Structures are given as structure tokens and as C-alpha cells.
Amino acid sequence: MFLAGIPRRVGFSGHSRRWLLNQRPRQTKARGIVHQSYRYLELATTIGAKVRPEFPPAKPVDRQRADLRFALCPGAEYGPAKRWLPERFTEVAREIAARLPVRWIL
16 A cells, blocks of 8 residues: 555554554444444545435335345455354345345345
């Protein structure tokens, strides 16, 4: 990153990458578990973006149910805590298929 001449390196300090960064989000008091989307909004705010941390409800309306598509992403990139066993993904997929008429995206 230094050799590439990247002047602004923004991110979180964990996982031994603190020395790579020259700008980090302000430290906030521990809030317990925070959804990853809010963490990304923290990064956006750090670089000056105006954000509205409001998300639409995840419940589809009737016209959306007719063409409901679903994808599972069994990988994990942001820490080992998100790595599930393959059997858990199978359980989730079966439960979703039993409750909703979904078309799967592979």
C-alpha cells in the first residue's frame, strides 16, 4: 500500500492491520454486537459520507413473494465468527424452502 502511493488508507484496526491505516473510525463505547452493515456505515462516515442508517423491512410484500429469489453465501471473509458448518447452511436452506416459494440462486 505504501509502495502503491495510496494516500488515504481507511479501515478498522483489528487483525494486525492497524499499521497499514492512516485513518480509522472514531472509537465508540462498546455497544455489544453490532451488525456488519452498521460497521460499514462507520467507515463511510469516516471518509465524509452522509449516511442514513435506516434499512427497509426484510419482509417481502405479496407481489414480491411471487418472484422471491434467495441465495446463500457459505463463505466468510470478515472473521471466523461467521463461518458456519455446511450442515447449518443445509438446515437454513431447507427451512426457507419449507416456508416460502423461493427460486434459488446458485
